[in-house]
Each structure stands twice: as C-alpha cells, then as structure tokens.
Amino acid sequence: MVFEKVKKIIGEQLGLDDVSGVTPQTSLMGDLEADSLDAVEIIMAIEDEFGVEIPDDAAEGFKNIGDIVKYVEANQ
Amino acid sequence: MMQEYAVGITGIGSYLPEKEVTNFDIEKMVDTTDEWIRTRTGISCRRVADERVATSDLSTEAAKRALADAGIEAAELDLIIVATVTPDMAFPSTACIVQSNIKAVKAAAFDIEAACSGFLYAMTVGQQFIKNGFYKNVLIIGAETLSKVVDWEDRNTCVLFGDGAGAVVLQRVEEGYGILSSYLGADGFNGSALAQPGGGSRIPATIESVTNKLHFVKMDGSEVFKFAVRVMGKAAMEALELCGLTLEDIDFMIPHQANIRIIDAAAKRLKLPMEKVYVNLDRYGNMSAASVPVALDEAVRENRIKKGDIVVLVAFGGGLTWGSSVLKWSK
Numbered sequence: 001m002v003f004e005k006v007k008k009i010i011g012e013q014l015g016l017d018d019v020s021g022v023t024p025q026t027s028l029m030g031d032l033e034a035d036s037l038d039a040v041e042i043i044m045a046i047e048d049e050f051g052v053e054i055p056d057d058a059a060e061g062f063k064n065i066g067d068i069v070k071y072v073e074a075n076q
Numbered sequence: 077m078m079q080e081y082a083v084g085i086t087g088i089g090s091y092l093p094e095k096e097v098t099n100f101d102i103e104k105m106v107d108t109t110d111e112w113i114r115t116r117t118g119i120s121c122r123r124v125a126d127e128r129v130a131t132s133d134l135s136t137e138a139a140k141r142a143l144a145d146a147g148i149e150a151a152e153l154d155l156i157i158v159a160t161v162t163p164d165m166a167f168p169s170t171a172c173i174v175q176s177n178i179k180a181v182k183a184a185a186f187d188i189e190a191a192c193s194g195f196l197y198a199m200t201v202g203q204q205f206i207k208n209g210f211y212k213n214v215l216i217i218g219a220e221t222l223s224k225v226v227d228w229e230d231r232n233t234c235v236l237f238g239d240g241a242g243a244v245v246l247q248r249v250e251e252g253y254g255i256l257s258s259y260l261g262a263d264g265f266n267g268s269a270l271a272q273p274g275g276g277s278r279i280p281a282t283i284e285s286v287t288n289k290l291h292f293v294k295m296d297g298s299e300v301f302k303f304a305v306r307v308m309g310k311a312a313m314e315a316l317e318l319c320g321l322t323l324e325d326i327d328f329m330i331p332h333q334a335n336i337r338i339i340d341a342a343a344k345r346l347k348l349p350m351e352k353v354y355v356n357l358d359r360y361g362n363m364s365a366a367s368v369p370v371a372l373d374e375a376v377r378e379n380r381i382k383k384g385d386i387v388v389l390v391a392f393g394g395g396l397t398w399g400s401s402v403l404k405w406s407k
Binding site for chain 2 (some may be wrong): 036037040041043044056059
C-alpha cells in the first residue's frame with residue numbers, strides 16, 4: 001500500500017507516464033535519472049502524503065525505493 | 077479611531093552592475109558545468125560589482141531612478157530604509173550613506189536585515205509610518221553585493237548569487253489601492269541552515285576566521301529548498317487571506333528569485349500558471365534583498381502589470397525569514 005502510493009508520487013514528480021516497471025529495488029537517481037532536487041521534492045511529497053518527517057541524514061541513506069517505503073512504514 | 081491612509085508604490089527603479097559573469101566563466105573557476113548550473117538552478121548569468129563598488133553605490137543609483145519615477149526630490153523624503161545583508165560596513169548604516177549620496181536632508185535612515193526577505197520586511201515597516209500619518213514619503217531599498225561574501229571556491233554556493241539594487245517610493249495612494257496586506261514570519265530555530273557566521277560579535281574577524289572561510293555564505297541546500305517551497309505557498313496564502321482575496325484573484329506574482337526549481341515547485345503547489353509568475357533569475361541569479369524590487373521594476377517596465385492588477389510579492393531567506401505582500405497596483 002505504501003509502496004503503491006510512493007510509486008504514484010514518484011511518477012507524478014518525475015513526470016513518468018508509466019511506472020509499472022518501478023520496483024522496490026529501483027533507484028531514484030541511478031535508474032530513474034532523478035537529480036538531487038527531484039529527490040528532495042519526492043521526499044517532500046512523501047512527507048506531505050504520509051505525515052512523516054524524513055530528515056536529510058535518513059534520506060541520504062536511501063539506496064532504493066524499498067528503503068523509502070521501509071522508513072515510512074516504520075515512522076508512520 | 078485614528079485615521080489610516082492607503083499606502084502604495086508610487087515610484088520604482090533598479091540598478092545592476094554592468095559586469096556579467098556567465099556559467100561558462102564559472103566553469104573556469106570551479107569544478108562545475110553550465111548544464112549542471114542551469115538544470116539545478118535555472119541561472120545562466122549574474123551581475124558582479126567592481127572591486128571598488130559597494131552596496132550603497134548600487135542603492136544610490138536605484139534610489140535616484142525610483143525618485144525620478146515618483147516625481148519627487150530626495151529632499152522631500154521622510155525616511156530611508158535599506159534592506160541588505162551586505163552593508164558597506166557594520167556602521168554607519170548603508171541607509172545613512174545613501175541619505176548623504178542623494179542629499180535627503182530631512183530623512184531619517186536605517187537598515188533592516190532579514191536576508192532575502194529583507195525588502196518585504198522593509199516595505200512593511202515603511203508602510204506603517206505612512207499608514208498612520210507619521211510620514212508621507214518613504215524610500216525603501218533592497219540592495220546587495222553578495223559577490224563580496226560568497227566563496228568563489230565553493231561550487232555549491234558561488235553559482236547562485238548576484239549583485240544588484242531595487243528601490244521603491246512609498247506614498248499615500250487612492251483608497252482601495254496600494255498595499256492591501258502583508259504577512260511576515262520567522263523561524264530562528266532553523267537559522268543555521270543559511271548563514272554567514274563570521275564578522276560579528278560571536279566570531280569577530282581574526283586570522284583564523286578568515287582562514288576558515290567563516291566570512292562567506294554557508295548553506296544547507298536541501299533544507300533551504302524544502303523550507304522555501306513550503307513557505308512560499310504558505311506566505312502567499314496568508315497575505316491573500318488577510319485582505320480577503322483568493323488564489324484566483326492573483327494577476328501576477330513576483331517571487332524571490334533564488335532557484336527556478338523552487339519557483340516551479342511553489343507555483344505548482346499554488347496551482348498558479350507560470351505565465352503569471354515573473355522570472356529573471358536566469359539573468360541575475362539570487363540577489364537576496366534586491367531580487368523582489370528588481371523583478372518588480374522589470375515587470376512594470378515590460379508592461380506586465382497594469383493599474384488595478386493584484387500583484388503578490390513573496391520572499392524567503394536566511395533567519396529563517398519569510399514575507400509576502402498583496403498589492404493592488406496604483407500607477
């Protein structure tokens with residue numbers, strides 16, 4: 001559930017028409033070619049959606065989308 | 077009840093140093109590229125003042141243009157407020173230096189420091205004096221020479237900033253026009269995200285402070301980005317609410333020119349089409365307190381704003397601070 005919402009947010013923020021190929025192993029910057037500010041905007045949208053705060057040092061540790069989902073689930 | 081007067085901008089002017097520093101020039105100074113700077117910031121070029129030029133020099137030129145536009149003499153001014161984080165010196169204030177330069181013999185003069193929100197803070201302060209009848213002619217200046225306080229070896233910050241000055245004359249205007257509302261705020265709890273730590277009483281200038289580059293601008297980019305995107309929307313909404321207007325009433329928005337990605341994200345949150353948003357940061361970069369008045373001056377000169385338009389000015393910056401004003405254009 002969290003993953004599906006996160007996937008939708010990423011698609012909206014990056015303007016992707018098709019997010020069906022996005023998996024928990026997908027990397028924002030490595031696979032989806034997001035830059036550092038795209039990543040900040042995605043984190044902000046996720047913070048707003050789930051009402052969580054994701055500090056910079058936590059965000060810097062995320063290697064893929066699965067890590068973001070785990071963080072949101074643990075802190076929701 | 078005490079009589080209150082409507083207050084508006086009756087004259088506006090700006091001044092930019094001639095020297096342009098392009099992204100390609102910066103490529104030769106630090107490890108960066110034009111493409112990286114443009115995609116991350118939207119900036120292509122910035123103006124840089126000569127070694128001998130100080131903030132008061134830029135302010136003086138902008139002030140003369142604003143006075144001419146308003147059709148008043150400097151001697152008629154009651155008050156001069158300069159908003160800047162790059163004053164000529166700790167004291168006298170830059171406002172007093174400008175007063176002397178333009179010979180505003182009867183004006184009081186002081187500086188305000190609210191970083192990039194400084195112009196909106198200064199305009200709101202100046203407005204009060206006219207609104208309550210204490211003064212009639214107030215000159216507000218936002219001016220910076222940030223090129224003097226950026227670390228030209230730090231690729232994360234030196235690409236962002238530029239020099240310039242903008243000035244407005246505030247006077248009584250027709251009832252129902254002028255500044256309809258203003259909203260100011262601060263969050264000192266997170267002030268360290270954007271700072272120039274050296275040179276004050278906490279870290280006075282020493283050989284160590286200079287060696288450790290404490291007299292330069294320091295910024296936590298992603299924290300400031302998040303703050304900026306959120307607060308711009310909030311500040312604009314608060315000011316609109318204070319005067320009973322809504323987003324649909326906005327004819328034109330002049331945001332602080334820090335980063336096109338911040339402006340885009342904030343406009344998206346406000347659901348404001350970019351045709352209604354003024355952008356000149358591609359040419360000038362972030363001029364801190366000068367950004368909003370320079371952008372407003374250019375928008376007026378390009379006939380983007382006409383009498384009766386609802387114009388929202390919104391800024392955010394170090395402090396952290398933010399401010400917004402809703403104007404019904406009166407010229």
